[in-house]
Amino acid sequence: MTMIDEKTIKDHGLTLEEYASIVRLIGKAPNLTELGIFSVMWSEHCAYKSSRVYLKGLPTKGKHVIQGPGENAGILDIGDGLAVVFKIESHNHPSFIEPYQGAATGVGGILRDIFTMGARPIAVLNSLRFGPLDNPGNRAIMEGVVSGIAGYGNSIGIPTVGGEIAFEEGYSLNPLVNVFALGLVEKDKIFYAKAEGTGNPVLYVGAKTGRDGIHGATMASAEFGKDTEHKRPNVQVGDPFKEKLLLEACLEVMSTDMIVGIQDMGAAGLTCSTTEMAAKAGAGMEIDLDLVPQREEGMTPYEIMLSESQERMLICAKKEKVGEVQAIFAKWDLDAVVIGHVTEGGRLKVKSKGEDVVDIPVDAVVNLCPVYRRPIKTPEFLRKVSKLPEIPLPADLNEVFFKVISSPTIADKEWIFRQYDHMIQINTALLPGADAAVLRIKGSKKALAMSLDGNSLYTYLDPRQGARIAVSEACRNLACVGARPIGVTNCLNFGNPEKPEVMWQFKEAVGGMAEACRAFEIPVTGGNVSFYNDTEGASIHPTPVLGIVGIIEDIGKALRPGFRTAGDAVILLGENKEELGGSEYLKICAGLQKGVPPGIDLAVERKVHELCLEAITEGLLRSAHDVSDGGLAVCLAECAFHSGKRLGCSIDLGDRIRTDALLFGESQSRIVVTAGPRRAGKVLALARKRKVKARVIGRTGGRDIIVRVRRREVVRIPVGDAFKAWKESIPSRYKIKE
Amino acid sequence: MKFGVVMLPGSNCDHDTFHVLKNVIGRDTVFLWHKDHDLQGVDAVVLPGGFSYGDYLRSGAIARFSPLMQEVKAFARRGGHVLGICNGFQILLELGLLPGAMLRNKDLKFLCQFIHVRIENNRTDFTRAGKKGQVLRIPIAHFDGNYYAPDKVIEDIRANKQIVFRYCDADGKVTDEANVNGSMDGIAGLMNARGNVMGLMPHPERASEALLGSEDGQVIFRSLIEVLEHKGRKAR
Numbered sequence: 003m004t005m006i007d008e009k010t011i012k013d014h015g016l017t018l019e020e021y022a023s024i025v026r027l028i029g030k031a032p033n034l035t036e037l038g039i040f041s042v043m044w045s046e047h048c049a050y051k052s053s054r055v056y057l058k059g060l061p062t063k064g065k066h067v068i069q070g071p072g073e074n075a076g077i078l079d080i081g082d083g084l085a086v087v088f089k090i091e092s093h094n095h096p097s098f099i100e101p102y103q104g105a106a107t108g109v110g111g112i113l114r115d116i117f118t119m120g121a122r123p124i125a126v127l128n129s130l131r132f133g134p135l136d137n138p139g140n141r142a143i144m145e146g147v148v149s150g151i152a153g154y155g156n157s158i159g160i161p162t163v164g165g166e167i168a169f170e171e172g173y174s175l176n177p178l179v180n181v182f183a184l185g186l187v188e189k190d191k192i193f194y195a196k197a198e199g200t201g202n203p204v205l206y207v208g209a210k211t212g213r214d215g216i217h218g219a220t221m222a223s224a225e226f227g228k229d230t231e232h233k234r235p236n237v238q239v240g241d242p243f244k245e246k247l248l249l250e251a252c253l254e255v256m257s258t259d260m261i262v263g264i265q266d267m268g269a270a271g272l273t274c275s276t277t278e279m280a281a282k283a284g285a286g287m288e289i290d291l292d293l294v295p296q297r298e299e300g301m302t303p304y305e306i307m308l309s310e311s312q313e314r315m316l317i318c319a320k321k322e323k324v325g326e327v328q329a330i331f332a333k334w335d336l337d338a339v340v341i342g343h344v345t346e347g348g349r350l351k352v353k354s355k356g357e358d359v360v361d362i363p364v365d366a367v368v369n370l371c372p373v374y375r376r377p378i379k380t381p382e383f384l385r386k387v388s389k390l391p392e393i394p395l396p397a398d399l400n401e402v403f404f405k406v407i408s409s410p411t412i413a414d415k416e417w418i419f420r421q422y423d424h425m426i427q428i429n430t431a432l433l434p435g436a437d438a439a440v441l442r443i444k445g446s447k448k449a450l451a452m453s454l455d456g457n458s459l460y461t462y463l464d465p466r467q468g469a470r471i472a473v474s475e476a477c478r479n480l481a482c483v484g485a486r487p488i489g490v491t492n493c494l495n496f497g498n499p500e501k502p503e504v505m506w507q508f509k510e511a512v513g514g515m516a517e518a519c520r521a522f523e524i525p526v527t528g529g530n531v532s533f534y535n536d537t538e539g540a541s542i543h544p545t546p547v548l549g550i551v552g553i554i555e556d557i558g559k560a561l562r563p564g565f566r567t568a569g570d571a572v573i574l575l576g577e578n579k580e581e582l583g584g585s586e587y588l589k590i591c592a593g594l595q596k597g598v599p600p601g602i603d604l605a606v607e608r609k610v611h612e613l614c615l616e617a618i619t620e621g622l623l624r625s626a627h628d629v630s631d632g633g634l635a636v637c638l639a640e641c642a643f644h645s646g647k648r649l650g651c652s653i654d655l656g657d658r659i660r661t662d663a664l665l666f667g668e669s670q671s672r673i674v675v676t677a678g679p680r681r682a683g684k685v686l687a688l689a690r691k692r693k694v695k696a697r698v699i700g701r702t703g704g705r706d707i708i709v710r711v712r713r714r715e716v717v718r719i720p721v722g723d724a725f726k727a728w729k730e731s732i733p734s735r736y737k738i739k740e
Numbered sequence: 741m742k743f744g745v746v747m748l749p750g751s752n753c754d755h756d757t758f759h760v761l762k763n764v765i766g767r768d769t770v771f772l773w774h775k776d777h778d779l780q781g782v783d784a785v786v787l788p789g790g791f792s793y794g795d796y797l798r799s800g801a802i803a804r805f806s807p808l809m810q811e812v813k814a815f816a817r818r819g820g821h822v823l824g825i826c827n828g829f830q831i832l833l834e835l836g837l838l839p840g841a842m843l844r845n846k847d848l849k850f851l852c853q854f855i856h857v858r859i860e861n862n863r864t865d866f867t868r869a870g871k872k873g874q875v876l877r878i879p880i881a882h883f884d885g886n887y888y889a890p891d892k893v894i895e896d897i898r899a900n901k902q903i904v905f906r907y908c909d910a911d912g913k914v915t916d917e918a919n920v921n922g923s924m925d926g927i928a929g930l931m932n933a934r935g936n937v938m939g940l941m942p943h944p945e946r947a948s949e950a951l952l953g954s955e956d957g958q959v960i961f962r963s964l965i966e967v968l969e970h971k972g973r974k975a976r
Contacts, residue, residue: 422850
């Protein structure tokens with residue numbers, strides 16, 4: 003047996019202090035397999051040891067909440083006996099090392115989190131961040147990630163209905179792949195991950211165990227150097243067909259009364275599922291590794307316990323129902339093998355070839371990992387970047403407009419979305435590209451809306467403000483389609499938490515998120531923290547991504563983006579302010595990632611959403627679109643592009659602020675809506691009643707986007723030309739030169 | 741009349757097709773399990789889209805060996821109506837019930853988008869509820885939809901009027917640009933010489949409800965119903 007020396011401990015990503023706690027907690031020196039179990043379960047990825055103290059500050063309660071943080075996914079009541087199960091997770095590290103498989107297994111993993119609770123997954127969204135596409139390496143990573151998401155999602159038959167994609171230098175060596183999934187379940191058919199009832203059998207179901215993904219969770223809990231190529235064997239390999247069978251078989255089993263609990267084998271595989279299921283029920287578990295279906299010969303107990311092979315689940319069945327459970331898995335051509343049983347006494351005992359190879363208390367593994375309040379420090383760089391230099395007003399604003407509209411972060415993403423099957427399951431009421439994804443619920447008038455949002459440049463310049471804006475923007479997107487938000491999941495992508503500056507960013511961002519979630523009265527039901535997004539010593543911009551779910555009471559009233567008819571009044575809800583800090587415009591046109599991000603008053607923001615929702619419910623609006631990246635000019639252009647008939651508009655503004663800020667500034671709490679000429683007055687009256695600033699800024703019509711400021715024309719662009727620039731920006735980077 | 745929707749492992753449009761036939765069109769519909777040898781007395785078999793057996797090999801190549809497919813093949817040989825959608829079309833090619841083969845899309849990317857197809861022949865059991873030249877707006881979602889057949893075969897299917905749908909633009913013009921996957925002769929839908937088996941790449945079940953943006957796909961299901969219910973009445 004290998005000696006547990008200092009080097010072995012360090013190689014397992016544990017500190018000497020942590021090792022000492024393990025010895026104290028289990029009353030003996032762990033053997034190598036036991037050490038491996040602790041190392042994954044006590045990794046940052048699984049134990050949230052640096053983040054927990056701050057996450058406690060997030061609001062988690064609300065009238066819709068059935069399940070908050072702590073389970074595989076959060077659950078919200080949506081009425082009519084139905085609930086939604088949803089969560090977001092990162093797969094950043096694996097996607098950098100092996101883009102296709104990294105992203106594919108990211109999809110597979112989050113889907114298992116959803117159907118392990120009894121829900122049928124009905125939607126996937128993703129938030130992706132890459133380095134600039136001018137670099138061929140980044141193009142290859144994006145192509146791999148997009149095909150990986152498509153390859154898995156399309157094959158298993160779950161639509162990828164929306165999300166966001168942004169580009170930024172800092173992600174060249176550390177792309178972000180955050181996958182959100184949502185499932186629908188009848189409220190009385192929800193299952194939890196617990197192994198209860200002494201003597202109840204524990205079944206291993208799904209794919210066989212191989213050597214892939216060993217120590218994936220530990221890998222995701224350390225910085226990357228130049229040798230990431232060697233980490234390729236840590237990445238799992240996905241089999242969406244197998245997962246489709248697993249999904250159908252599990253849902254069939256869960257539609258009956260055969261099982262006690264079920265958990266997927268994701269990060270830390272068999273280790274995590276056995277210990278967590280036992281710990282949740284205050285029970286223990288005994289398993290025999292000789293019974294585990296294996297795809298390779300000669301695997302050691304250490305390898306079997308730590309493998310992260312995909313498409314596997316652990317089920318605690320009712321003793322008398324084992325045969326029936328196995329029959330259902332046999333119908334779907336899957337292994338379902340009893341590998342052990344539930345015991346009393348709270349210990350995990352693992353046998354291999356007749357020997358005891360693991361004997362440890364599950365509580366220590368699952369619940370007693372030390373929690374850290376790591377040192378924090380305001381980063382020095384903030385003082386340098388917060389001040390904007392003198393910026394000359396550009397002479398030709400048409401030219402600026404084209405530059406901004408063709409920036410890949412803003413440009414059309416159809417090249418990506420059409421690689422995803424976004425229509426399967428025939429619920430997709432709004433195609434990708436709308437403010438939010440909208441899915442009908444068959445047999446109901448209601449619909450679900452979902453939006454993923456984050457803005458890393460704002461969060462870099464001011465993490466608290468950036469997080470407040472991210473929550474606000476996601477809710478604003480929902481308001482634009484006519485949905486009221488009911489709950490949030492988040493994916494917090496940060497650098498190395500052992501750096502005090504990163505920890506400060508984290509604390510600030512979580513604080514800002516908590517403020518905003520309270521202001522909108524939306525509970526956080528779970529999520530994921532991804533630390534150690536550092537390669538070669540450089541951290542990414544802090545990137546909290548919010549996934550918000552909302553309900554549309556009457557799908558007939560859901561608004562599509564884009565101008566509808568000529569002659570409609572274009573109305574601006576909210577105010578234009580002179581705010582240029584952190585804008586896409588400064589980044590693209592001046593090469594500046596500087597300034598203070600836009601201000602936000604959460605009470606005002608909420609009033610704007612309420613106004614928009616009321617106007618939609620009253621049937622006053624023909625379209626609604628939020629003002630975000632690229633400002634008012636980009637918002638108007640997108641309304642024209644989404645009109646489907648290249649419908650332009652003529653806008654007159656009187657604001658006494660810099661013209662570039664007026665066109666491209668990213669002031670928050672703004673929505674551009676259109677209404678028929680006779681309804682515009684009603685919209686303005688509603689705004690007065692709700693004390694929201696609103697005014698008619700122009701009319702739809704013509705083939706150009708025309709903006710005048712105090713009667714002077716500052717922008718005139720044919721919609722067709724702008725559309726072409728917007729549409730072709732991303733595909734042109736992938737064109738093979740002939 | 742009764743529709744049967746085939747459930748192969750990985751046929752993930754099975755529930756969508758079932759939903760449309762049963763709840764939107766309102767006809768008796770049953771699932772047919774791939775391990776069975778029983779077609780449950782259905783009047784028409786629909787092979788839905790998806791990734792049968794994962795399609796790790798050529799699309800549809802494994803599906804043709806499933807027990808149920810032997811029955812479907814016999815059913816078609818007896819003149820029974822078989823409609824293959826997307827992966828179902830690919831399987832019909834692999835089964836040899838339709839001529840030709842599918843290659844990867846010309847851009848080597850999976851494509852999911854609304855496209856237009858033109859009804860080339862409305863004197864078929866799959867299109868009689870439509871007009872010749874009528875343009876339908878229906879989504880596609882496939883990786884391998886680039887139809888290929890030797891020139892001789894193309895000549896024959898043209899001469900026999902077996903080409904049922906061609907990709908076209910919104911105005912009904914068949915152009916290279918509208919032929920998004922690069923299919924020979926712009927072929928989007930094809931039937932056998934006898935006219936009882938048709939395969940098409942677009943997904944009519946995704947275009948059968950106004951809420952989802954188009955009801956054009958109903959033409960195909962309604963045509964089959966017209967034929968089969970009329971036949972049923974005659975038989976009685």
